Amino acid sequence: MGVAQRSRRWLVPVATVAVVAGVGALGPVVADASPKLPTITAQDLLAKVQTAKVDGLSGTVHSSTDLGLPAIPGMDGADGMQGASQVLALINGDHTARVAFASPDKAKVSILDAQAERLWTSDGTSAWAYDSSKREATKLTLPAHSKAKPEKTLPQSYDPQAVAKQILTAIDPTTKVQVSGTEKVAGRDAYKLRLVPKTDKSTVGSVTLAIDSKTWVPLDVTVMPRTGNDPAVELGFTSVSFDVPSASSFTFTPPKGVKVTDEKVPSKAERPHSIPQRPGNPSLIKPTKPGTANAGKPTVIGTGWDSVAMIRGAQTGGLTGGPLGQLLAKAPSVQGSWGTGKIVTSKMISALITDDGRVFVGLVTPDTLQAAAAKAPR
Amino acid sequence: MSAPVVTRGLTKRFHGGQVAVDAVDLEVPAGSVYGFLGPNGSGKTTTIRMLLGLIAPTSGEVELLGEPMPKAHLRVLPRVGALVEGPAFYPFWSGQANLLRFDAADRTADPKTRKARAGEALERVGLSNAANKKVRAYSLGMRQRLAIAVALMQRRELLVLDEPTNGLDPQGTREVRHLIRELAGDGTTVFTSTHLLAEVEQVCTHAAVMSRGKLLRQSTVADLRSELRPRLIVRTPDLGAAAETLQGMGVTELKTSEETVEGDPGELPIEKFAAALVAADVRIHGFGLERPSLEDAFVALTGEGFDVAE
Amino acid sequence: MSPSEATADAAVAVRPSAGRHTLALFISELRLVFGRARTQVGLGVLAAVPLLIGIAIKITGSEGGTDGFIGQIAGNGLFLIVASLGLSLPFFLPTAVTVISGESLAGEASLGTLRSLLTAPAGRSRLLAAKMVALAVFCLAATMTIWISGLIVGFILFPVGDVLLLSGSTVSLGNGLLRAFGIAIVISLSLLGLAGIGLFISSLTSTPLAAMAATFGTFVVLGILTAIPQLHAIHPWLLIYRWQSFADLLRDPPYWHEIVRNLLLQAGYLAVFYTAAWARITSRDIT
Numbered sequence: 001m002g003v004a005q006r007s008r009r010w011l012v013p014v015a016t017v018a019v020v021a022g023v024g025a026l027g028p029v030v031a032d033a034s035p036k037l038p039t040i041t042a043q044d045l046l047a048k049v050q051t052a053k054v055d056g057l058s059g060t061v062h063s064s065t066d067l068g069l070p071a072i073p074g075m076d077g078a079d080g081m082q083g084a085s086q087v088l089a090l091i092n093g094d095h096t097a098r099v100a101f102a103s104p105d106k107a108k109v110s111i112l113d114a115q116a117e118r119l120w121t122s123d124g125t126s127a128w129a130y131d132s133s134k135r136e137a138t139k140l141t142l143p144a145h146s147k148a149k150p151e152k153t154l155p156q157s158y159d160p161q162a163v164a165k166q167i168l169t170a171i172d173p174t175t176k177v178q179v180s181g182t183e184k185v186a187g188r189d190a191y192k193l194r195l196v197p198k199t200d201k202s203t204v205g206s207v208t209l210a211i212d213s214k215t216w217v218p219l220d221v222t223v224m225p226r227t228g229n230d231p232a233v234e235l236g237f238t239s240v241s242f243d244v245p246s247a248s249s250f251t252f253t254p255p256k257g258v259k260v261t262d263e264k265v266p267s268k269a270e271r272p273h274s275i276p277q278r279p280g281n282p283s284l285i286k287p288t289k290p291g292t293a294n295a296g297k298p299t300v301i302g303t304g305w306d307s308v309a310m311i312r313g314a315q316t317g318g319l320t321g322g323p324l325g326q327l328l329a330k331a332p333s334v335q336g337s338w339g340t341g342k343i344v345t346s347k348m349i350s351a352l353i354t355d356d357g358r359v360f361v362g363l364v365t366p367d368t369l370q371a372a373a374a375k376a377p378r
Numbered sequence: 379m380s381a382p383v384v385t386r387g388l389t390k391r392f393h394g395g396q397v398a399v400d401a402v403d404l405e406v407p408a409g410s411v412y413g414f415l416g417p418n419g420s421g422k423t424t425t426i427r428m429l430l431g432l433i434a435p436t437s438g439e440v441e442l443l444g445e446p447m448p449k450a451h452l453r454v455l456p457r458v459g460a461l462v463e464g465p466a467f468y469p470f471w472s473g474q475a476n477l478l479r480f481d482a483a484d485r486t487a488d489p490k491t492r493k494a495r496a497g498e499a500l501e502r503v504g505l506s507n508a509a510n511k512k513v514r515a516y517s518l519g520m521r522q523r524l525a526i527a528v529a530l531m532q533r534r535e536l537l538v539l540d541e542p543t544n545g546l547d548p549q550g551t552r553e554v555r556h557l558i559r560e561l562a563g564d565g566t567t568v569f570t571s572t573h574l575l576a577e578v579e580q581v582c583t584h585a586a587v588m589s590r591g592k593l594l595r596q597s598t599v600a601d602l603r604s605e606l607r608p609r610l611i612v613r614t615p616d617l618g619a620a621a622e623t624l625q626g627m628g629v630t631e632l633k634t635s636e637e638t639v640e641g642d643p644g645e646l647p648i649e650k651f652a653a654a655l656v657a658a659d660v661r662i663h664g665f666g667l668e669r670p671s672l673e674d675a676f677v678a679l680t681g682e683g684f685d686v687a688e
Numbered sequence: 689m690s691p692s693e694a695t696a697d698a699a700v701a702v703r704p705s706a707g708r709h710t711l712a713l714f715i716s717e718l719r720l721v722f723g724r725a726r727t728q729v730g731l732g733v734l735a736a737v738p739l740l741i742g743i744a745i746k747i748t749g750s751e752g753g754t755d756g757f758i759g760q761i762a763g764n765g766l767f768l769i770v771a772s773l774g775l776s777l778p779f780f781l782p783t784a785v786t787v788i789s790g791e792s793l794a795g796e797a798s799l800g801t802l803r804s805l806l807t808a809p810a811g812r813s814r815l816l817a818a819k820m821v822a823l824a825v826f827c828l829a830a831t832m833t834i835w836i837s838g839l840i841v842g843f844i845l846f847p848v849g850d851v852l853l854l855s856g857s858t859v860s861l862g863n864g865l866l867r868a869f870g871i872a873i874v875i876s877l878s879l880l881g882l883a884g885i886g887l888f889i890s891s892l893t894s895t896p897l898a899a900m901a902a903t904f905g906t907f908v909v910l911g912i913l914t915a916i917p918q919l920h921a922i923h924p925w926l927l928i929y930r931w932q933s934f935a936d937l938l939r940d941p942p943y944w945h946e947i948v949r950n951l952l953l954q955a956g957y958l959a960v961f962y963t964a965a966w967a968r969i970t971s972r973d974i975t
Contacts, residue, residue: 009966009970010964010967012963013963013964016959020956020959020960023956060943096945112939112943115757115854115932115935116756116854117854117855117856119856128856132854133756135760137856252856255856255857256850256852256858257852258856
């Protein structure tokens with residue numbers, strides 16, 4: 001065998017690299033090929049979505065957030081900077097959760113953290129929160145009036161249906177709505193409904209919902225920024241079943257060796273603050289209403305895509321040290337009729353922190369933010 | 379039956395462009411003990427590696443036991459016992475364990491008889507007592523013998539031995555040479571490389587001479603030697619008279635040194651020269667016919683001393 | 689006896705194409721790997737991991753103060769297995785795999801035994817296969833050593849009982865042991881990509897130490913790349929990105945998605961580097 005013949009053997013590993021890379025990179029694309037579905041108008045599709053009703057479902061949801069924020073190590077919502085830090089703490093990241101729902105009032109969400117799990121479950125009469133890393137369980141006694149809407153006790157951001165509905169409520173003359181094709185989501189055929197803001201004040205380029213062609217349940221939400229090709233937010237099912245989960249899957253028996261606390265849910269509108277919330281792992285915010293996550297009572301200024309949330313009481317004076325302080329120190333100072341402050345921008349979110357302790361946040365351009373600040377009550 | 383080892387135009391050029399083996403055509407007759415002779419660095423080991431398929435020739439062909447190498451190596455090599463470039467073993471294992479491992483690597487070797495065959499091979503090279511000793515504790519001579527034992531684990535048609543007596547003491551050397559003769563007597567073709575002329579003279583039927591990557595000559599040892607005519611050597615203080623007398627009798631290539639006169643005696647019987655010298659009043663201190671050695675043959679072939687390339 | 693007669697005799701005496709004993713080399717290879725003091729010391733070190741963790745927890749008597757699996761050991765000895773496996777994965781196990789895989793071909797080349805094996809003839813592809821199988825068996829042996837040691841130490845030092853899963857539900861001890869066993873299997877499979885890299889690097893050189901250093905260097909570089917958030921885009925392609933997914937076996941029900949992805953990635957690495965090692969070893973001049 002000649003030397004040349006021998007060197008030809010290297011074609012084998014080279015071909016293997018090509019195959020492995022090809023399968024790894026293109027495999028999912030081929031699997032997600034567009035299915036053939038009868039055409040449907042955007043209006044019909046929206047109507048179907050509004051009436052979508054399932055008796056139960058279970059599945060796995062994956063969320064991936066890339067808001068273009070700088071990674072800030074050690075940012076864990078320190079004292080005195082609740083509002084600002086919680087908003088800014090939307091770290092880029094991936095989360096996976098198992099969800100299950102059975103009508104009318106059973107629901108369960110388990111967030112699969114690395115080698116840990118946080119779960120919330122409600123079987124209609126009692127609700128539990130459990131954090132495996134701390135091995136602490138919290139029993140939530142549900143107020144009578146919240147019984148009918150137990151999903152309020154859950155972080156809604158993990159329910160694509162809820163997210164989609166909220167976005168749909170924002171549909172008004174400011175938005176172009178179209179059916180932009182079909183795709184496969186979690187193995188199911190789905191229509192793509194594309195919402196494009198008509199305003200150029202928003203940083204949102206488009207929002208695409210994947211809507212199941214049989215149950216009309218939104219399976220996936222993708223938010224594209226105005227600039228760039230990578231989704232800012234992608235939240236959707238990676239697997240889903242519309243079989244009604246058994247009642248037993250919503251019950252929670254506190255295991256031996258687990259600390260159990262009893263708590264009353266103070267109000268149905270608020271997320272129970274006893275839910276174990278890991279530092280550095282904030283849940284997603286709702287794309288249209290940033291700042292609602294944990295911040296007291298924000299005021300919303302404006303409507304539609306360019307609405308801005310105002311949060312009071314951020315103690316910006318204390319932000320001299322730490323990574324967040326450094327970030328703010330580097331941020332450009334701005335001033336206007338509203339006063340002076342610092343502005344922090346990313347490809348999706350802009351935030352204005354005024355010297356008098358107000359924080360304006362929105363999925364809008366910095367100019368829009370300042371305009372909103374000028375209109376805002378002091 | 380074709381010759382057990384045949385090469386045609388075998389050439390190896392290393393990456394640096396240096397030609398280690400240059401168009402070598404070998405033909406080893408069946409049943410021969412073939413001495414592959416050459417100084418260190420003459421390309422012997424590189425040739426042997428190509429014979430066994432360890433390295434790829436740059437060009438040329440190798441045929442072993444009638445089959446092309448390295449293409450047919452899985453078929454051919456079980457019939458070939460090999461020792462390449464010094465003994466190599468797992469030092470942390472016993473001699474026996476080493477034999478078992480190399481035998482296990484050959485898928486034609488019967489596992490049932492493996493231990494027995496290892497015992498016999500060790501016996502044959504005189505290592506039975508050291509069979510369970512770690513190779514780490516072996517002397518170089520013992521390792522060399524163990525390496526030969528590896529080649530003897532099976533009945534082979536061809537043995538390819540690279541410097542089999544390297545590092546052995548005189549006694550060990552004698553034993554190995556005896557072993558080679560014995561194996562050859564059983565009908566095994568032995569291809570053995572060496573840089574010791576004496577070894578070829580003592581054990582080989584055939585010889586090839588390598589120098590600087592080129593094959594200078596291959597033939598039977600007898601032919602090689604007979605090509606050189608014996609030389610008449612006269613030790614005498616009367617150099618002039620002796621030379622004159624010999625020249626007068628037709629001796630050619632006369633050479634005179636401090637004490638001797640020598641030359642090619644031609645066809646005349648040797649006693650005639652003695653008588654003539656005595657008659658010419660030449661005082662003879664020594665007188666004789668010297669048979670040429672292989673070393674002379676080598677010098678004649680290469681035009682240089684044997685150790686030049688070392 | 690004339691030369692031609694001699695060969696005729698020899699040809700008759702040759703064993704009749706005696707069967708095909710392919711397995712012998714593989715068994716011999718296992719003997720080589722596991723018979724070495726270095727391997728046994730390595731496995732001994734791995735066996736000591738659960739013992740040290742167990743004793744440390746027994747002495748400090750920490751009860752539930754610690755997050756994660758370590759915090760559960762005092763309450764249930766079974767978690768000593770899981771915690772030991774988890775703690776060995778980032779460093780001890782890769783180091784062991786690095787040493788053994790770096791040694792595999794370079795070691796034979798440096799001893800010169802590679803020549804003897806190939807003239808035996810072992811066959812280059814078959815020798816490579818035997819090396820890889822021995823490496824895979826070593827990966828399994830390494831994790832099983834921890835599993836068994838963890839089992840013994842955990843059961844001696846701590847109470848055992850029903851197993852609390854990450855999802856907050858409880859399964860029987862038997863089920864828990866089975867899951868811990870599954871974790872050991874998943875972890876040993878997770879090491880195969882690295883073993884493939886080590887085998888390939890080992891085929892490039894005749895210096896085992898250089899092969900080990902280069903393999904470990906590659907491992908460290910992959911680790912560093914995995915830790916840089918800006919390289920997010922290539923992370924899913926990195927060898928150790930999903931190594932920690934073994935814990936998904938402790939969910940109820942087990943979450944397979946990440947584990948499967950991890951194993952596919954390992955298979956990809958193994959395929960690439962094994963074929964590269966094959967191309968190298970079958971075309972290499974053995975000196």
